[in-house]
Amino acid sequence: MSPRIAWAFMALLSSEPVAGISDRERARLEAKHRTLLASPRPAVLLRSWLRSRAQLLRLAVSPSEVDGLLQDPRLVPSGISDARSEMSAGSEAEAYVRPGDLEQLMADHLMAAVNPANVWLYVIDRPLARPAPLGLVIADLADHDRAREDARVEELLRVARR
Numbered sequence: 819m820s821p822r823i824a825w826a827f828m829a830l831l832s833s834e835p836v837a838g839i840s841d842r843e844r845a846r847l848e849a850k851h852r853t854l855l856a857s858p859r860p861a862v863l864l865r866s867w868l869r870s871r872a873q874l875l876r877l878a879v880s881p882s883e884v885d886g887l888l889q890d891p892r893l894v895p896s897g898i899s900d901a902r903s904e905m906s907a908g909s910e911a912e913a914y915v916r917p918g919d920l921e922q923l924m925a926d927h928l929m930a931a932v933n934p935a936n937v938w939l940y941v942i943d944r945p946l947a948r949p950a951p952l953g954l955v956i957a958d959l960a961d962h963d964r965a966r967e968d969a970r971v972e973e974l975l976r977v978a979r980r
Contacts, residue, residue: 819870821870826843827867827868828951829951830847830848830851830953831978832978833952859968861971864956864957865960865961868957872942874939875931877932877937879936881909884936884937887911888911888913890923890927892915895911895949896954896958897958897959898912898959900912900950901949903974905970911936913939914942915940916941916942916943917941920941952977956978
């Protein structure tokens with residue numbers, strides 16, 4: 819999916835208004851949504867469909883800095899760092915940041931692009947407020963490609979359906 823369509827699909831997952839798409843695009847997204855809900859492995863589909871939603875940086879920060887990082891108002895926590903994920907993220911963090919805030923954020927929290935990474939930082943050039951839309955949380959969990967996150971994707975899709 820293109821970034822525009824990926825964000826429209828996440829709005830649909832979040833039960834939010836889907837703006838900026840044609841009726842034909844909406845019909846295709848609704849068909850994809852039905853396919854997703856019927857899939858025995860929806861996280862696999864989400865990983866392939868929504869890759870274009872943002873630039874992903876895998877960074878490292880001191881474990882003692884993770885809580886402070888997630889409190890930074892320049893970030894919107896998502897995925898494992900969103901309370902709705904019900905994940906125990908430990909010393910990991912996942913969030914969204916605007917491109918204009920990235921450099922100073924990295925300097926303020928002494929982040930570096932080294933392994934092992936414990937911060938998944940998505941860079942997006944669009945407004946986003948706390949809390950992150952549920953569809954975004956679901957997509958981010960799917961990106962981890964781990965059993966516990968995939969199971970939570972399935973649970974959250976059931977919640978979003980109601």
